[in-house]
Amino acid sequence: xxxxxxxxxxxxxxxxxxxxxxxxxxxxxxxxxxxxxxxxxxxxxxxxxxxxxxxxxxxxxxxxxxxxxxxxxxxxxxxxxxxxxxxxxxxxxxxxxxxxxxxxxxxxxxxxxxxxxxxxxxxxxxxxxxxxxxxxxxxxxxxxxxxxxxxxxxxxxxxxxxxxxxxxxxxxxxxxxxxxxxxxxxxxxxxxxxxxxxxxxxxxxxxxxxxxxxxxxxxxxxxxxxxxxxxxxxxxxxxxxxxxxxxxxxxxxxxxxxxxxxxxxxxxxxxxxxxxxxxxxxxxxxxxxxxxxxxxxxxxxxxxxxxxxxxxxxxxxxxxxxxxxxxxxxxxxxxxxxxxxxxxxxxxxxxxxxxxxxxxxxxxxxxxxxxxxxxxxxxxxxxxxxxxxxxxxxxxxxxxxxxxxxxxxxxxxxxxxxxxxxxxxxxxxxxxxxxxxxx
Numbered sequence: 001x002x003x004x005x006x007x008x009x010x011x012x013x014x015x016x017x018x019x020x021x022x023x024x025x026x027x028x029x030x031x032x033x034x035x036x037x038x039x040x041x042x043x044x045x046x047x048x049x050x051x052x053x054x055x056x057x058x059x060x061x062x063x064x065x066x067x068x069x070x071x072x073x074x075x076x077x078x079x080x081x082x083x084x085x086x087x088x089x090x091x092x093x094x095x096x097x098x099x100x101x102x103x104x105x106x107x108x109x110x111x112x113x114x115x116x117x118x119x120x121x122x123x124x125x126x127x128x129x130x131x132x133x134x135x136x137x138x139x140x141x142x143x144x145x146x147x148x149x150x151x152x153x154x155x156x157x158x159x160x161x162x163x164x165x166x167x168x169x170x171x172x173x174x175x176x177x178x179x180x181x182x183x184x185x186x187x188x189x190x191x192x193x194x195x196x197x198x199x200x201x202x203x204x205x206x207x208x209x210x211x212x213x214x215x216x217x218x219x220x221x222x223x224x225x226x227x228x229x230x231x232x233x234x235x236x237x238x239x240x241x242x243x244x245x246x247x248x249x250x251x252x253x254x255x256x257x258x259x260x261x262x263x264x265x266x267x268x269x270x271x272x273x274x275x276x277x278x279x280x281x282x283x284x285x286x287x288x289x290x291x292x293x294x295x296x297x298x299x300x301x302x303x304x305x306x307x308x309x310x311x312x313x314x315x316x317x318x319x320x321x322x323x324x325x326x327x328x329x330x331x332x333x334x335x336x337x338x339x340x341x342x343x344x345x346x347x348x349x350x351x352x353x354x355x356x357x358x359x360x361x362x363x364x365x366x367x368x369x370x371x372x373x374x375x376x377x378x379x380x381x382x383x384x385x386x387x388x389x390x391x392x393x394x395x396x397x398x399x400x401x402x403x404x405x406x407x408x409x410x411x412x413x414x415x416x417x418x419x420x421x422x423x424x425x426x427x428x429x430x431x432x433x434x435x436x437x438x439x
Contacts, residue, residue: 007054007058009043030042030068034431039427048075049076050074062075063400064391069273070274070278079319083314083315087308101305104120105120114265117285123272123282126282127270127272128153128156128245131214132212137294139212142211144189145189158180158187159188160176162186212241212243213243218253218262219249228262251325252392253326253356268291276312323394332392340362343412346409347413352365361390382407384407
């Protein structure tokens with residue numbers, strides 16, 4: 001079928017990128033083959049509020065994964081951008097240090113009174129590696145038991161050394177530990193969320209060499225109190241830090257880490273994504289007894305001392321708190337959840353809806369790969385970036401949801417009508433599953 005999309009410039013740049021950049025892009029979640037390759041626009045020219053303009057000047061309302069969760073307020077938020085542009089005029093880097101990092105440390109500790117100290121970086125994966133290194137120095141132990149997705153670094157991917165597929169149920173199947181030193185085999189041990197017996201098994205496997213317990217506070221469903229109690233009791237008994245990976249969850253459900261609302265009491269917590277609303281900033285906060293060991297490890301980088309990240313984070317937090325953004329995110333998420341539910345029921349489609357509000361997702365129970373590719377394709381035609389996932393942003397308005405609902409209803413109707421013939425109407429390729437090369 002002839003491609004009806006005006007995406008010539010995007011396609012040309014994809015071809016160039018394949019030759020120049022291994023993997024085409026820098027983030028797995030932004031590869032076009034994760035959506036509907038051939039029609040997914042891939043590159044943007046402008047992003048403002050919830051509207052994205054691609055290289056071919058097509059405009060879309062973004063009802064997908066909102067900058068992979070980094071732009072919690074919306075694209076190019078005016079208040080955050082003003083704070084950043086004002087400080088850029090006075091220099092973003094210097095031989096001296098930016099005072100804003102002290103202010104950001106104070107703000108994060110104010111929001112998380114259990115914490116005493118903070119360190120900063122720029123990316124989520126590196127911040128998690130910082131937290132793990134500090135924990136290993138503090139405990140003089142090596143093994144990490146963990147639950148969830150924690151980035152691309154060696155300490156995490158080591159779980160797949162000697163135990164192929166150990167990470168399959170944590171985030172994405174088939175992650176290859178190529179390049180990770182074989183000597184790290186056995187140093188990263190996964191456990192399942194809300195599974196106390198499995199958690200105890202992982203602890204037993206780590207034995208006397210347990211350095212830390214690392215986990216996301218929430219992913220698809222909330223923790224049971226029994227699970228929270230078991231994890232916290234074990235951390236105290238073993239005298240190791242409980243580290244909350246808040247990179248995805250923080251500044252969604254409440255003003256700060258999701259653990260504040262869910263009832264966890266960590267020793268350390270790691271933030272990124274929403275923290276800078278699209279500008280690079282990550283943070284590790286924690287109790288003094290463990291954080292002070294950062295001074296006994298070599299943890300340093302020039303670009304951690306630029307001031308844009310800290311300034312953006314301070315502006316984001318200020319607006320997030322003043323505007324009660326978490327309340328709005330939850331409302332929008334509830335509305336989108338209902339859109340999917342009603343449209344599926346109306347047209348007799350079986351779907352599964354999951355995730356934690358305001359980060360939710362749906363999947364078709366039958367023929368998912370083809371149906372979701374068609375959904376993405378047809379929603380693009382109607383002016384929406386849309387996939388199986390939805391990350392709410394403060395810039396999303398109820399009127400945007402109303403337009404989205406109409407489009408979803410129409411596309412779900414088409415899928416129901418086409419039934420097993422949906423594949424014949426695809427103008428792109430269904431999304432790739434697992435981890436692999438892009439060609």
